[in-house]
Amino acid sequence: MKFSLRRDAIVAERPMMLEQAVSVVREGSGPEVVLVHGGAGPTTTWAGLESLRARWTLTSVYRRGFPPSPPPVDGSQDFEVDADDIAAVISDTCPHVVAHSYGTLGTLIAAARRPDSVRSLTIIEPPLYFVAGDDPLVARLRQLGDTVLSDGLDTDTARLREFLTLVGSPVADGQPLPAGAVAAVRRAHGGRLPGEARPRLEPIRAHGVPVLVASGGHAPALERICDGLAGVVDAQRVVTPGAGHFVPAAPGFAERLERFLASV
Structure with a gap:
């Protein structure tokens, strides 16, 4: 089932005029889990989570530039635009949110603006360099x-x-x-550089949002970023090897994610 969500009025740090909303696809039944992909599309990113549809509603967001969503604003990917799009998707339902790679940046910005709008966060291998210091x-x-x-x-x-x-x-x-x-x-190409992202992580921790930070054990730099983020937001931490950067496909990850979601 496909839905195109019209953006509601949102108080943002950098207001956007987004006349065209992003598309989402909802599959399954049960509590809602919003999935925000990064540089690869939803089909590739979320392969491995199919079993969750039996007990959860998986809502796949198609970021701008990934059909059937509209092209990126000004032709380039931008995590601030992503944040507005994600905020529009989650504003009324307070879902669990699972985000991967570049998609984690907009997700964290949206969650920091309104930590009461998410039931939990699962952050997978974010390009959030500042949490790792000078490594x-x-x-x-x-x-x-x-x-x-x-x-x-x-x-x-x-x-x-x-x-x-x-x-x-x-x-x-x-x-x-x-x-x-x-x-x-x-x-x-030409997208906003992840190093420019500085989501305010303190509101997420202060509000007590349950967070799971996940990685695939394939790149030491990403492990150090994930360790740093987990410390800042007081998150649970899991390393699930076997699928490289595409951690959702790793053996055992779907079961570990479901245990976390069910615990919230």
Whole structure:
């Protein structure tokens, strides 16, 4: 079932005039779990969570630039725009929210504005560099990510392959980039850099929002970011290896997520 949600009036730190709403798809039955993907689309990102539909309503948000949602505002991905879109989806229902990669930035901004609008948060491998201090591995990840977002497919081949490996799309030397990776790089090109994101995390902790921070154990830089975020928001922490950056597909993750959701 597909829904297109019209944006309600929202008090935001940076008000947006979003005439076209993003699309969502709802599947399953039971309490609502809103899913916010990152640089890959919902089908790829949330593979592995299908079993939850028996007991939960999974609401997949299609971020701007991912059909059937409209194109990005001004042609570029922006986590502040994402925050307004996410706030419109969650404002009336107070759902659980699960977010992945770039999608975590808008999710955390929206939740910080109104922590009473979410029942819980699950944050999966966020590019939230500032919570890891001056860690050199995190600095390297940020540099790679900034380069790819700025230069797109013109990024130096070795750097592009290194970045794709870190975000779950490894490419063997001498092999062409998969079509999905090419599409993802093109969509991200010119987007707002994750390093600019500074969501106010204190309101989330102060309100007592239950938080689960998850990672896949495949990249030390992402592990350190997740450890840092978990400490700031007093989150539960889980490492589920086996699927790289696409943690929802890792063996046992769906069961671990469901235990967390049911505990709230």
